Structures are given as C-alpha cells and as structure tokens.
Amino acid sequence: MLKRINIKPWQLILGVVLLGVWIYCYIANTDITNSVVASGMRFGMPLALAAMVGIMCERSGVINIGIEGTMLLSGFTGFYVASWSKNIVAGLMIAILTGILTSFVHAMMTIQWKMDQIIAGTIINILASGLTSFLYKQGSTIPNSWPIFDIPILGQIPFIGHAFFTQQGPIQYLGLILIPAIWVMMYKTRWGLRTRAVGENPGSADTAGVSVIKVRMINVMFGGAIGGFVGGFICLELVGSFSKEFTAGSGFTALALMIFGRWNPMGAFAAAILFGLAQALSTQLQIFGVTNIPNQFITMLPYVFTIVVLAVSAGKVRPPAAAGKSYEKEQA
Amino acid sequence: MEALLRIEHLSKSFPGVKANDDISIEVHKGEIVALLGENGAGKSTLVKSVFGLVKPDSGTITIKGEEIEPGDTAAAIRHGVGMVHQHFQLVPVMSVVENIVLGDEPHKGVFITKKAAREEVIALSARYGLEVDPDAFVEDLPVGIQQRIEILKALRKDIDLLILDEPSAVLTPHEIDELLEVIRKLAASGVGILFITHKLHEVMAVADRVVVLRNGKLVGTTTPKETNEEGLAQMMVGRNVVLSVEKGPARAKEVALEIKDLSVKDDRHLDAVTHFSLEVRAGEILGIAGVEGNGQRELVEAICGMRHRQTGTVNVSGKESPDMDPRGVHLMGVSHIPEDREKDGLVSSYSIADNLTLNQFNLKPFSVKGIRDFNARDEYADRLVKEFDIRTPSYQNSASSLSGGNKQKVVVARELTQNSHVIVASQPTRGVDVGSIEFIHKQLISARDGGAAVLLVSAELDEILSLSDRIAVMFGGKIVAIIDGQDADRQYVGRLMAGLSG
Numbered sequence: 001m002l003k004r005i006n007i008k009p010w011q012l013i014l015g016v017v018l019l020g021v022w023i024y025c026y027i028a029n030t031d032i033t034n035s036v037v038a039s040g041m042r043f044g045m046p047l048a049l050a051a052m053v054g055i056m057c058e059r060s061g062v063i064n065i066g067i068e069g070t071m072l073l074s075g076f077t078g079f080y081v082a083s084w085s086k087n088i089v090a091g092l093m094i095a096i097l098t099g100i101l102t103s104f105v106h107a108m109m110t111i112q113w114k115m116d117q118i119i120a121g122t123i124i125n126i127l128a129s130g131l132t133s134f135l136y137k138q139g140s141t142i143p144n145s146w147p148i149f150d151i152p153i154l155g156q157i158p159f160i161g162h163a164f165f166t167q168q169g170p171i172q173y174l175g176l177i178l179i180p181a182i183w184v185m186m187y188k189t190r191w192g193l194r195t196r197a198v199g200e201n202p203g204s205a206d207t208a209g210v211s212v213i214k215v216r217m218i219n220v221m222f223g224g225a226i227g228g229f230v231g232g233f234i235c236l237e238l239v240g241s242f243s244k245e246f247t248a249g250s251g252f253t254a255l256a257l258m259i260f261g262r263w264n265p266m267g268a269f270a271a272a273i274l275f276g277l278a279q280a281l282s283t284q285l286q287i288f289g290v291t292n293i294p295n296q297f298i299t300m301l302p303y304v305f306t307i308v309v310l311a312v313s314a315g316k317v318r319p320p321a322a323a324g325k326s327y328e329k330e331q332a
Numbered sequence: 333m334e335a336l337l338r339i340e341h342l343s344k345s346f347p348g349v350k351a352n353d354d355i356s357i358e359v360h361k362g363e364i365v366a367l368l369g370e371n372g373a374g375k376s377t378l379v380k381s382v383f384g385l386v387k388p389d390s391g392t393i394t395i396k397g398e399e400i401e402p403g404d405t406a407a408a409i410r411h412g413v414g415m416v417h418q419h420f421q422l423v424p425v426m427s428v429v430e431n432i433v434l435g436d437e438p439h440k441g442v443f444i445t446k447k448a449a450r451e452e453v454i455a456l457s458a459r460y461g462l463e464v465d466p467d468a469f470v471e472d473l474p475v476g477i478q479q480r481i482e483i484l485k486a487l488r489k490d491i492d493l494l495i496l497d498e499p500s501a502v503l504t505p506h507e508i509d510e511l512l513e514v515i516r517k518l519a520a521s522g523v524g525i526l527f528i529t530h531k532l533h534e535v536m537a538v539a540d541r542v543v544v545l546r547n548g549k550l551v552g553t554t555t556p557k558e559t560n561e562e563g564l565a566q567m568m569v570g571r572n573v574v575l576s577v578e579k580g581p582a583r584a585k586e587v588a589l590e591i592k593d594l595s596v597k598d599d600r601h602l603d604a605v606t607h608f609s610l611e612v613r614a615g616e617i618l619g620i621a622g623v624e625g626n627g628q629r630e631l632v633e634a635i636c637g638m639r640h641r642q643t644g645t646v647n648v649s650g651k652e653s654p655d656m657d658p659r660g661v662h663l664m665g666v667s668h669i670p671e672d673r674e675k676d677g678l679v680s681s682y683s684i685a686d687n688l689t690l691n692q693f694n695l696k697p698f699s700v701k702g703i704r705d706f707n708a709r710d711e712y713a714d715r716l717v718k719e720f721d722i723r724t725p726s727y728q729n730s731a732s733s734l735s736g737g738n739k740q741k742v743v744v745a746r747e748l749t750q751n752s753h754v755i756v757a758s759q760p761t762r763g764v765d766v767g768s769i770e771f772i773h774k775q776l777i778s779a780r781d782g783g784a785a786v787l788l789v790s791a792e793l794d795e796i797l798s799l800s801d802r803i804a805v806m807f808g809g810k811i812v813a814i815i816d817g818q819d820a821d822r823q824y825v826g827r828l829m830a831g832l833s834g
Contacts, residue, residue, distance in 0.1 A: 185442075200425055210434070
C-alpha cells in the first residue's frame with residue numbers, strides 16, 4: 001500500500017517525530033510555538049503553490065523549470081498594475097493573466113514545436129529576469145494590501161486552529177483551499193486521470209481518443225495561472241512590493257519540494273510547510289539571539305534541510321514516465 | 333451488402349519509403365480478415381490509417397457507408413473502430429479499471445465514479461469471458477493479461493470493427509489458443525475483425541479471408557480453403573518458401589558451453605533457475621523447450637553475463653566466463669541474440685550501421701589505434717544490409733525507423749557474423765515474417781555447421797523441434813528431460829513442458 005501512495009516508511013516516521021516535537025513545544029510555550037508555525041505557513045505557502053505549478057506540468061509530461069520566470073514576470077506586472085490603478089484585485093488578475101500568457105509561450109515551445117523542455121524553461125527565466133530588471137522603476141507603492149484577519153470558528157480550534165487559520169491574508173487562505181482542490185482534481189476527476197495518463201504514457205491516452213496536446217496545453221496554462229497567482233501573492237500580499245529578482249530561486253526550490261512530495265499535491269504541500277518551518281525556526285533562533293552559532297549557518301538551515309532531504313530521497317523517486325518527452329505519434 | 337469497412341486507393345509515404353501504395357480492402361460484418369505480409373510490407377501503417385493514428389496521403393476510408401476524417405483517432409472510435417496495438421498502450425502505474433475506462437470514464441459531474449467504473453469492468457470481463465483482476469496494477473501483470481486488458485479496452489466501446497496488430501507475437505501457445513477463441517466469439521457476435529499476424533497456422537485456423545501485402549502493395553486476396561501455408565508464404569514473399577527446415581546430421585565435437593550447478597534469481601529475487609547443469613557441444617543446436625516464465629530468460633541472461641549467478645559456473649571453451657560482465661563474456665566468443673531486441677539488442681536512436689557494429693566498434697577494423705574508421709563500418713554495414721535483406725532506404729537511418737522484423741535482422745546479422753564459438757539465441761524469430769524466419773533458421777544451421785555451439789531458446793515449439801539436434805525441456809527452473817531431436821514427439825515434449833512426467 002505504501003508503495004502505491006508513494007510514501008516511504010521513513011517519511012511517516014519523520015512526520016510522527018515532527019508532530020511529537022510540535023506537541024511538546026505547544027505545551028511548553030503555546031504562544032511562540034503558534035507564531036513559529038504560523039510563520040512557517042507564511043514561508044511555505046508560496047513555495048507550496050509554486051510546487052503546484054510543477055505538478056500540473058510534470059504530471060502531464062512537461063518539465064517546467066520556468067516557474068521562477070513565470071512568478072517574476074507576473075509579480076512584476078501585478079505589482080505595477082496595482083500601483084497604477086490603485087486596485088489590488090486588478091493587480092492580482094493581471095498577475096494571473098501574465099502567468100497564463102507566459103506559460104502559453106512555454107507550452108507552444110515545448111508542446112507544439114517540441115522544443116527541449118529545459119531550454120524552453122531557461123528562456124522563460126532569462127527573459128523574465130532581463131525584462132523585469134530593465135523595466136524596474138523604484139519608488140512605486142501599492143495601496144494598503146488586504147487586511148490580515150482570522151477565520152472565525154476554524155481559528156478557534158485548539159492546537160491547529162491558531163497556527164493555520166489566524167493572522168493571514170486572503171490569498172494565504174485561498175491557497176489552503178486550492179491545494180486540496182488540485183489533489184482532488186488529480187486523483188478523483190476524469191481530467192486528473194487523463195492528465196496522469198498523458199504524463200505516464202501519452203500513447204495510451206492518444207489511442208483512447210484523448211488529445212495529448214490539448215491535455216498538456218491546458219495543464220501547463222493552468223499551472224501558469226497558479227504561477228501568476230503566486231507571483232501576485234508575494235508582491236501584493238506577503239511582501240507588498242516588487243524588488244528585482246524577488247523570487248531568489250524559489251521556483252527551483254519548489255521543484256525540489258515537488259520531487260520530495262512525489263509529484264503529489266498534498267505531499268508537496270507537506271514538504272513546503274516543512275521547509276517553511278525550517279525557515280521560521282531559523283528566523284526565530286536569530287530573534288532569540290542564538291549567537292554561539294554563526295548567523296550564516298542558521299540562515300542556511302532550510303536549504304541544508306532541502307539538500308539533505310533530496311539527497312536521501314533521490315534515487316528512489318519515480319517521476320511521471322513521460323515527463324520531459326515531446327509526444328510524437330508513432331510512425332510506420 | 334454494404335461493407336463494414338471499405339478502404340479505397342489508400343497511399344502513404346514516409347521519408348524514403350512508400351509504406352502503402354494504392355490499397356483497397358473491404359471488411360464485412362462478422363468477418364475475420366487476416367492481413368499478411370513481410371516485415372515492413374506496410375501492414376501496421378495500413379491499420380493505423382484506419383484507426384486515425386496515421387494520416388494517409390491519399391485515398392478514403394469508409395465505415396458503414398460514412399467516410400471518416402483521416403488522421404483523427406477520436407472520429408475512428410466514434411465510428412466504432414477499436415484497436416489492440418502491437419506495443420501495448422497501457423499505463424503501468426495505474427490499475428486495470430483506470431486503464432480500461434481511460435478516455436470515457438463513468439462520471440458524475442467532473443468526478444469519476446470509481447464504483448461504477450469497477451462494476452462496468454467486471455461486467456465487461458464476464459460478458460466476454462476475459463478474466464482480469466480489476467484492482468491489480470498493470471505493471472504487475474504478465475503480458476497475456478495485459479493484452480486481455482487491451483482487448484477489453486477496445487471491446488468496451490461497443491465496436492463494430494476490431495483491429496489487432498500482431499496480437500499473438502508475445503503470447504504463449506496456450507494464450508494464443510485463448511486469443512483465437514476470443515476472436516471467433518467476437519466475429520460470431522457480428523464484429524468485423526482485421527488482424528495482422530506472421531503465424532500462418534493462425535491464419536489458417538481463424539481467418540475467413542486473407543489479404544496479402546508486399547512492399548506496400550496489395551498482392552492478392554484469398555481464403556484458407558483455397559490455399560495452404562506454403563501458398564500463403566509464397567504470396568507474401570513472392571517466391572517459393574521452404575517452411576520445413578532442411579539440415580544435415582549434426583557433427584558434434586568437443587563441449588563448447590558448459591553450465592555447472594547454475595542458480596539464478598529473477599527480478600523479484602525468487603529462484604528462477606536452480607542448480608542447473610548443461611553441456612552444449614560445438615557443431616550442435618541444443619534447443620530449450622519450455623513454457624515462458626520457467627527460468628529461460630534468467631538462464632540466458634546469466635550465461636551472457638547480464639544477471640548475477642548465485643551459484644555455479646559457466647565455462648566457454650573450457651575457460652570460466654566472468655559473472656556480470658557482458659562484454660567479458662562476449663570477448664570469450666559468445667554471441668547473444670536477446671529476447672527483447674528493443675531493450676537489450678539495439679540502441680534505437682543510433683544508426684543501423686552503428687548498431688551492426690555495436691559490440692565491435694572498438695576492435696579492428698572498425699577502430700584503429702583508438703580512432704574509429706567509419707569507412708570500414710559503412711562498408712561492413714552495407715554488406716550486411718544486403719546480405720540479411722534489412723529493408724531500409726539506407727544504413728545511415730536510425731534503428732528506430734525499422735519495422736520490428738527488420739530490427740531483429742539487424743541483431744541477428746550482428747551476432748551471427750562474428751564467428752563466435754557459442755551462439756545464444758533467445759526467441760530469434762519472434763515477430764519476424766516467414767521469409768526472414770527461413771533465412772534466420774538457415775543462418776543458425778550454417779553457424780552450427782561452421783562449428784559453433786548453438787543454444788536456442790524459443791517459445792515456439794515447432795521452431796525447437798525443427799532446428800534442434802538435442803532438446804532440453806525446462807520446467808520450474810530445472811531440466812526435466814533431454815531428448816534427441818530426431819525422435820522427439822510433439823505431444824510428448826508438450827506434456828513435459830506442462831510439468832507432466834512423459
């Protein structure tokens with residue numbers, strides 16, 4: 001059974017241990033624990049959503065390393081439109097639209113023109129980095145972003161309620177709905193079954209009358225919409241401004257988390273939250289004034305964590321079999 | 333009566349080859365039509381055109397009086413065409429149910445109704461008497477069952493026309509009998525059947541009509557009543573074909589391949605071969621008969637250095653051959669025609685010329701002082717392509733551009749032209765047309781007469797019986813009997829293969 005749901009026993013053990021640590025800390029000091037977990041959520045959510053972009057694409061057989069560029073471009077357009085129109089909603093909409101357009105370019109290159117998928121992603125990244133740096137203008141601001149609020153009832157749940165359902169903005173909460181929704185889509189719907197079939201053996205889908213090109217195009221563009229959503233999320237809610245190269249490699253971190261989560265939306269979400277917690281913890285340690293460990297090592301914590309986790313789990317992972325391969329109808 | 337399927341003046345070219353040239357065929361309701369032809373004759377291209385996987389250059393395809401859009405699989409399915417592919421189109425990591433319902437899933441809104449899907453599959457499998465475990469995962473199932481899933485997939489759509497592309501190529505004799513029974517049942521229920529095969533006795537057994545293609549052209553239509561296997565073979569190849577193998581008596585000499593106390597495990601780490609001992613002498617063909625899955629594959633791989641030998645040794649010409657070192661074994665003079673040519677025999681993306689020199693590119697004359705000599709390679713490739721009749725516009729083309737039988741010829745050409753002491757041939761004629769089978773058989777016999785020890789493993793009992801000087805019957809990873817090839821009786825060997833004692 002564990003083989004099928006792609007969870008290794010040691011991952012379960014890791015989860016149980018972390019849960020134990022959490023409960024222990026919660027009892028020892030509720031306030032600080034809650035705030036660390038909540039800030040872990042804040043760090044983890046954009047990465048989790050970015051990982052969803054990767055999952056949407058790779059599950060349908062397209063490797064997308066252009067997540068970074070997609071987020072950068074859409075954060076850029078979203079922020080400046082919000083700043084110019086004084087309307088955050090318009091900004092977010094534009095960010096999503098930018099994400100869709102960017103991934104449309106990616107999809108055309110990889111699916112229609114059957115270009116190398118890694119190169120296509122690199123093009124998106126370089127284009128985004130160059131374009132946003134060139135057009136960058138200092139001093140723009142956006143109107144006050146959405147208020148941070150608590151979700152009634154859910155926020156009152158003891159233990160988890162405070163950590164997950166309080167002190168966040170609307171996009172953060174939307175993410176909490178979006179990720180399980182993607183999981184449901186992937187494993188419970190017709191579209192999900194077709195998507196996975198296309199990513200594993202496009203020939204099987206094609207011969208069943210499912211258009212491989214269509215399934216891939218739509219998945220990649222839907223992924224792009226999420227990518228745009230994350231870009232907007234970071235610039236409009238989480239940080240509240242656009243700075244050059246604000247993504248700082250998080251698109252690639254997201255791909256690592258996707259692999260750690262075995263291309264499963266909930267798995268990648270768990271991985272991203274784990275990463276976010278490591279980051280929150282490193283921040284908390286700095287606030288506590290832990291000085292006997294050099295600052296740099298503490299900041300390194302989440303990245304070391306990623307590398308270790310990937311190194312341990314790599315080699316045993318099983319990506320969608322057709323990921324990275326253009327689909328050619330069989331000849332002769 | 334209106335024909336179920338009417339193909340008119342269909343032509344299709346691929347770069348350098350005219351795969352189909354002005355072909356017209358009809359299939360009627362409830363009729364079984366066999367499509368026969370040599371490898372590369374254009375059979376697969378033709379049926380793929382009908383199913384919309386290939387877009388013909390010209391010509392029309394009409395189903396039940398309606399012309400269908402070329403190159404549109406969904407349209408073909410809508411018109412009631414189902415196809416079972418030569419290479420199974422299944423998703424290994426998904427369940428049987430998921431594979432069968434893919435593309436037309438029972439649903440409520442956007443959600444798949446798993447229970448309904450499962451019930452449908454159970455009902456479908458009961459209706460046609462094709463038993464499958466709906467919850468099993470495809471990657472865990474043997475090929476015979478995988479094919480059954482493919483057939484169920486096609487049948488699910490209430491089809492009028494079922495296309496089968498070499499359905500029996502990978503099946504065991506028992507599975508083939510079951511398949512032919514299914515084909516008969518379907519035809520009796522009114523489904524038109526168009527199937528491709530190389531096995532003439534299957535054609536004789538089930539076909540109502542036989543259509544023969546050669547070099548992309550339709551050369552004739554006949555019925556099993558009007559002809560016999562020799563006649564069909566002649567139509568296919570365009571010349572007289574001798575189906576029975578002619579060979580002189582073996583002049584066995586010293587022991588060239590000696591297997592002592594060999595034990596091997598399979599992929600699941602279960603015992604596949606246990607304390608196996610066998611000697612093959614220079615100048616004889618030793619055939620291993622057995623139902624597939626009784627350790628033959630593991631035995632061959634262990635001999636050729638591709639699988640770890642748990643116990644025992646394999647001696648070639650008196651010297652022990654290295655374990656887990658295919659190149660080392662090859663350099664001792666062992667040629668290997670692997671069972672799975674796609675996986676172990678060829679590098680598909682390499683040219684035919686490179687594939688022909690794949691295990692000697694670094695040796696003279698193909699490399700001199702570490703530098704490859706492409707002229708030597710090309711001359712050699714040119715010669716072998718002609719000698720072995722490999723159907724290709726050029727030896728520069730990639731191996732992936734070849735049809736299945738021609739790929740096999742590349743492997744056979746490479747392995748049989750190296751003057752090896754020992755030749756291990758596993759399923760050497762699987763998926764190969766009769767003309768090429770005759771040729772490959774002759775090559776194996778002339779290798780024997782040239783003094784090589786030939787170990788032949790085949791699921792085709794007839795092949796074993798006609799070629800072997802001695803026959804070893806394998807069951808459950810052990811040899812149950814060694815019989816002289818001369819006085820081997822088909823039924824006796826069959827019983828031994830099934831694990832019955834004589």
